[in-house]
Amino acid sequence: MKLKDTGISKEELKALVSKYMADTYERFDFVAETAKDMYLYDENGEAYLDFYAGIAVNSTGNCNEKVVAAIKEQAEDLIHTFNYPYTIPQALLAELICRTIGMDKIFYQNSGTEANEAMIKMARKYGVEKYGPDKYKIVTAKNSFHGRTYGSLSATGQPDNACQIGFKPVVPGFTYAEFNDLVSFTEACDEDTIAIMLEPVQGEGGVNPATYEFMRGIRKLCDEKGMLLLLDEVQTGWCRTGKIMAYMHYDIRPDIVTMAKAMGGGMPIGAVCATKKAAGAFTKGAHGSTYGGNPVCCAASYAQIRELLDRNLAENAEKMGRYFIEKLKNLPFVKEVRGMGLLIGVEFTKEIAIGVKHGCADRKLLITAIGNKIIRMVPPLIATEEDCDKACQIIKESIEAL
Ligand SMILES: Cc1ncc(COP(=O)(O)O)c(C=O)c1O
Numbered sequence: 023m024k025l026k027d028t029g030i031s032k033e034e035l036k037a038l039v040s041k042y043m044a045d046t047y048e049r050f051d052f053v054a055e056t057a058k059d060m061y062l063y064d065e066n067g068e069a070y071l072d073f074y075a076g077i078a079v080n081s082t083g084n085c086n087e088k089v090v091a092a093i094k095e096q097a098e099d100l101i102h103t104f105n106y107p108y109t110i111p112q113a114l115l116a117e118l119i120c121r122t123i124g125m126d127k128i129f130y131q132n133s134g135t136e137a138n139e140a141m142i143k144m145a146r147k148y149g150v151e152k153y154g155p156d157k158y159k160i161v162t163a164k165n166s167f168h169g170r171t172y173g174s175l176s177a178t179g180q181p182d183n184a185c186q187i188g189f190k191p192v193v194p195g196f197t198y199a200e201f202n203d204l205v206s207f208t209e210a211c212d213e214d215t216i217a218i219m220l221e222p223v224q225g226e227g228g229v230n231p232a233t234y235e236f237m238r239g240i241r242k243l244c245d246e247k248g249m250l251l252l253l254d255e256v257q258t259g260w261c262r263t264g265k266i267m268a269y270m271h272y273d274i275r276p277d278i279v280t281m282a283k284a285m286g287g288g289m290p291i292g293a294v295c296a297t298k299k300a301a302g303a304f305t306k307g308a309h310g311s312t313y314g315g316n317p318v319c320c321a322a323s324y325a326q327i328r329e330l331l332d333r334n335l336a337e338n339a340e341k342m343g344r345y346f347i348e349k350l351k352n353l354p355f356v357k358e359v360r361g362m363g364l365l366i367g368v369e370f371t372k373e374i375a376i377g378v379k380h381g382c383a384d385r386k387l388l389i390t391a392i393g394n395k396i397i398r399m400v401p402p403l404i405a406t407e408e409d410c411d412k413a414c415q416i417i418k419e420s421i422e423a424l
Contacts, residue, residue, distance in 0.1 A: 024055055025065045032065055050383045057084030060402055060409055062388065070386045073413050077390070078225075078257050078365065078400040081284040082329040089287035092325035096318045104312060111320035118327055119285075119295065123267050124275060127301035129294050130315035134256030134282035135169025137292035140309060141219070141278045142173045144296060145250050146195075147303035149216030153248075160252070161210045162219045163201040167226030168254050177219055180227070202232060204239040211247060217277075218244055219252040222268035222362075228396050229360045229367025237272040250277040250300055256292065257365065260284040261330045261403055264340030264363030271362070287326030291319040335403040339363035346399070346410040353414070354421050357395075366399045367392065368417075374424055381420030387413055 025032060032053055039049075052064040060083065061069045072084060082089065096111060103109065116128045129144075131137045142160065149157040160177065168174040170185055172193050179198035180186060200206035201224060211218070218240055224230040244251045251274075258268035259281035265271050267279065277300045282292030290313075313319075330336070343363040350359045350368050357369045370378075375391040382389050390398045397417070401409065 025053055050380075050388070052383075059083040059085075060405060068386065070383070070388050071409065071412060071416070073387060073389045073399045073401040073405075073409075075400055075402045076288065077283065078262060079283045079286070080288055081261060081335065081403045082287060082326055082333070083402045083404045084288075086287055086326065086329060088325045088329050089289075089322050092321045093289065093318055096321035100317050102313070102316055102318075105310070105315055109315070109317045109320070111317045111324060112315045115320045115324045115327075118324060119293065122327070122331065123279070123295065125279065125295035126298040127296050127304075129296075129301075129304060129309065130320070131282075131292040131294065131311055132290045132313050132316075132319075133169075133292045134254075134280065135171045135174040135292075136311070136314075137256060137280035137282050137294050138168045138174040138177065138254055139171055140294040141252050141254070141280050142177060143309060144278055144294065144300055144303045145217040145219075145252055147308060148250065148300050151303060153216070156214045157216050159195050159197065159212070159215045160217045160219050161197050161199055161207060161215055163221070163224065163227075164198045165201055165224055165227035165230070166198075166219075166221055166254075167224070168219070168221075169256070201227070201230060202236045204236055204243070207240060208243060211243070211249065215247070215249055217250040217252050219254065221254045222258050222271070223263060223365055225257040225365065225398070226392060228369070228392055229365060229398055231360065231362045232272070234272055237269075238274060241272075241274040244277075252276060253279045255279050256282045257400075258362070260327065261336035261339055262363055262365050262400070264336055264343060266331075266336055268362065284330070285327060286319055286323050287329075289319040289322040291316070291323050330403070333404075336363070338405075339403045342403075342405050342407070342410060345407055346405075346414070349410060349414045350417070353418055364399070364401055364403055364405065367396050368399075369396045374421065377424045378417060378420045381423055382416055385416045385420060387416040387420075389413075389417070 056063045062072045146158045162177045164179040166179045168177040176192035176196050199210035253276040278296040355370045357371045360367050373394040375394050375397050379391040
């Protein structure tokens with residue numbers, strides 16, 4: 023839909039949003055009308071270089087033509103039916119995902135936070151059925167982010183973040199340990215702990231990759247204590263970090279892993295994948311979702327994942343990530359550049375991140391900020407060296423203009 027076809031002006035549109043929508047988002051001052059590959063286009067047809075990709079979603083590029091075709095084709099046949107009959111897109115996608123990432127079973131959800139809810143529920147049910155009613159505790163990392171519904175919010179180790187303020191009390195049964203500190207996690211686990219839950223790279227927490235030793239140590243700890251390793255790959259999954267799943271960097275396999283964002287090519291889908299052992303907790307009636315496994319979302323996801331794999335976009339993410347990180351290190355006021363593949367954060371020595379983000383938007387580059395010291399870039403995985411050069415130049419100009 024284009025603004026010119028609606029008969030209302032941009033200012034009138036903004037007034038509608040302000041009057042009728044809850045005020046939770048800080049907006050860029052343009053209307054996103056269309057998008058293609060690396061670019062988003064506003065109401066005047068102006069192009070914005072997209073280095074946030076709908077927050078790490080549009081990994082095969084905006085409006086990827088194979089994803090668009092899959093959506094159109096499936097929508098003509100069947101949009102929704104719930105999970106009573108079998109549907110073709112669900113089955114084909116389940117096989118593709120499980121075989122590609124080496125897991126046994128999948129359960130479909132509609133978002134990242136819902137996928138994490140399912141993971142937490144699966145782990146708890148596994149624990150209480152196998153060991154007894156007290157075995158339900160989960161240790162997660164300080165500074166983590168797992169979503170905004172109550173289970174995921176409670177797993178999130180950021181008690182002072184805006185996403186938790188005003189929402190206490192959280193769900194009991196979660197304790198928090200220091201990320202990348204095996205001793206801290208070992209001490210936080212007690213006899214009632216059933217699982218450790220982690221992001222391989224803390225995204226919202228400031229783009230902090232887990233070290234190889236830490237992740238392998240956590241896997242060993244879980245094995246020794248009969249606990250499950252739960253990985254939240256909502257942001258890191260499906261090629262973003264330079265491997266299909268980020269856990270592949272660590273030569274480990276989790277017991278349960280979640281995914282969303284990139285898997286849908288822009289359609290709302292998430293999933294929890296598990297080993298046979300853990301997935302056994304999801305017996306008939308134990309969990310469900312009206313939309314989870316929606317045929318259009320599954321068809322889009324199938325096309326998206328095939329694109330990611332067929333074009334080997336994990337390799338491009340790895341290559342471009344290395345190139346971009348080296349360039350970003352030369353920016354002014356940089357304290358540290360962190361990342362894995364094309365999930366990259368730049369921490370500044372000064373509180374300039376929000377100013378830089380808006381300066382970039384004014385100069386037609388879209389990035390995000392975490393707090394006021396870190397900017398985050400998660401472009402489509404089709405990004406080229408020229409795209410990275412252009413983005414780096416605009417960030418530099420935005421810093422210098424502050
Ligand atoms: C690691 C991680 N987990 C969970 C979520 C929540 O996903 P959603 O917004 O789809 O609910 C996010 C969102 O940014 C995330 O980065």
